[in-house]
Amino acid sequence: MTSPGVDETVPGRLLYRGAEADVVLGDWQGLPAVFKVRKPLTYRLAAIDREIRRQRTAHEAEMIRHAKRAGVATPFLYHLDLQTSTIVMEYVGGKMLRDLAGQMTANDAEEPFFKFGEGVARLHAAGMMHGDLTTANLVSREGTLVFLDFGLAHRTSRLEDHAVDLRLIKETLVGAHPGIAKAALDALFRGYEAVAGTPKSRRVRSQLRNIERRGRYARVT
Ligand SMILES: Nc1ncnc2c1ncn2[C@@H]1O[C@H](COP(=O)(O)OP(=O)(O)O)[C@@H](O)[C@H]1O
Numbered sequence: 001m002t003s004p005g006v007d008e009t010v011p012g013r014l015l016y017r018g019a020e021a022d023v024v025l026g027d028w029q030g031l032p033a034v035f036k037v038r039k040p041l042t043y044r045l046a047a048i049d050r051e052i053r054r055q056r057t058a059h060e061a062e063m064i065r066h067a068k069r070a071g072v073a074t075p076f077l078y079h080l081d082l083q084t085s086t087i088v089m090e091y092v093g094g095k096m097l098r099d100l101a102g103q104m105t106a107n108d109a110e111e112p113f114f115k116f117g118e119g120v121a122r123l124h125a126a127g128m129m130h131g132d133l134t135t136a137n138l139v140s141r142e143g144t145l146v147f148l149d150f151g152l153a154h155r156t157s158r159l160e161d162h163a164v165d166l167r168l169i170k171e172t173l174v175g176a177h178p179g180i181a182k183a184a185l186d187a188l189f190r191g192y193e194a195v196a197g198t199p200k201s202r203r204v205r206s207q208l209r210n211i212e213r214r215g216r217y218a219r220v221t
């Protein structure tokens, strides 16, 4: 008998094909489930490749658990299969924040982006950064904002790392959703402050400005 994830191919509908992983919508014990399968990369030596995929899969699952413990909405983990570097998790049906943001007015941005800020602050307070906070990695479901894709997350309490998380959000918003960027960022920072408190919020925003200043100098030279 094969268990899901043990085959190299998981039966189901391919949701997404990434550079490292395929994301397949399938079934786990009767529940709609997502299989995130890290694929073999042939340019790496097979044994090393297997080990890297195994470690990244285990790490991502651990980061999802850590975020959930911190009170952030994430998919439930159903199963972890390190043999095939597969994470089986709850399918979060809902709308990608990226798609929602594309149709939002500045007013609509308030609620989801306030929640976005609260979630980021909870991750940071728990001593981690997400590492890939683009609007494609958040799904809004029945008023809850669910954080996906902890592939680049790691444990860190450094102010700089936390500011880097905010920097990516800002870049994404300004680049992809300029019409609502200001309103969305205002709401996001208010949500962040509501959870992190004013002193931490001020420090991380000041660090964000430092990063932006460094970025400008870097571009000039
Ligand atoms: N648990 C899930 N529920 C619903 N959709 C998901 C889930 N996990 C991933 N997806 C979808 O698959 C896409 C890619 O998954 P992600 O974990 O972000 O992979 P990658 O690390 O390659 O970016 C997401 O942007 C999202 O649309």
Ligand SMILES: [Mg+2]
Binding pocket: 132, 136, 137, 149
């Ligand atoms: Mg992603």
